Amino acid sequence: MLRQRGLRATPQRLLVLQILEDVGEHLDAENIWLRGKDYDPSLSLATVYRTLHLLEENDLVSQRYFSRDHKKEYYELQKEEHYHFTCQRCGKVIEIHTPRIEQARQELAKELGLVFTHACICFEGYCSSCAQEIQHTQGEHTHVS
Amino acid sequence: MLRQRGLRATPQRLLVLQILEDVGEHLDAENIWLRGKDYDPSLSLATVYRTLHLLEENDLVSQRYFSRDHKKEYYELQKEEHYHFTCQRCGKVIEIHTPRIEQARQELAKELGLVFTHACICFEGYCSSCAQEIQHTQGEHTHVS
């Protein structure tokens, strides 16, 4: 599949793809590297980065940011449109599906003549269970004070 | 206004606020620092960063990312809901207004019980004039070949 674009199917590249496939969810480069070293101890972090960029350019992988901290990049196999919500209390990442973003894109494309090629959309807050627990805690405090 | 929260109104803090107000659009920390040094040559970049974080925590300033490169943070005075679109050809940043994001938030809050506290939304692509020029260029190429 890659060879058609003049790229070499090296074991390192296949390994990175394999790991992303097996895990099935977003991983950061270091995590991919650590997992990869189980199979190829000489795998270097630089190669993981280079491979991820290459796979991204070829639309096999997409790079994402989570939550407010955009210092670290995450990667996942490209799949149908979706976004991410990170709970700032328990850290859970929830996959979000909504047609509103695409709707916004189409409306803005029509209104302003924009052509969209890429977007970074990520949400942060409290998941339902954390939100409940916080409300309970606050309720008690309010009651006491 | 800040003093009410137990914070000191130092000249450096006022200066950073002043610059953001005067410029009226997003700036990165280094840019703020450079402008600030015209008024206070001893101003340090570290103080600019510390001030921006403090202002952000107090909801006077909001931190943003633009385009695909999230290595650099930008800051602007907090104002009504809006998002940004960056043209990847001319670099222009266009301010976007759409109710769809808020709509998505509300729908997701109701459906999944999520509580939203923060989001990073930014778009990238071609502005209308760049999109036209690209189409022309491609048209010519197609014509020639």
Add this chain to the structure above:
DNA sequence: TTTCGTGCAAATGGTTTGCAGACGC
């Protein structure tokens, strides 16, 4: 005077890059 802020310089940490050797094709 006491605490909070600042400037300086060094540290941080994820990501990128130069280079020489290794390997896919």
Add this chain to the structure above:
DNA sequence: GCGTCTGCAAACCATTTGCACGAAA
């Protein structure tokens, strides 16, 4: 064998932090 890839280690660079001094309240 040629041209691409890789591993290594060093470089990058925006941002953060430790520390001693300076200045608000």
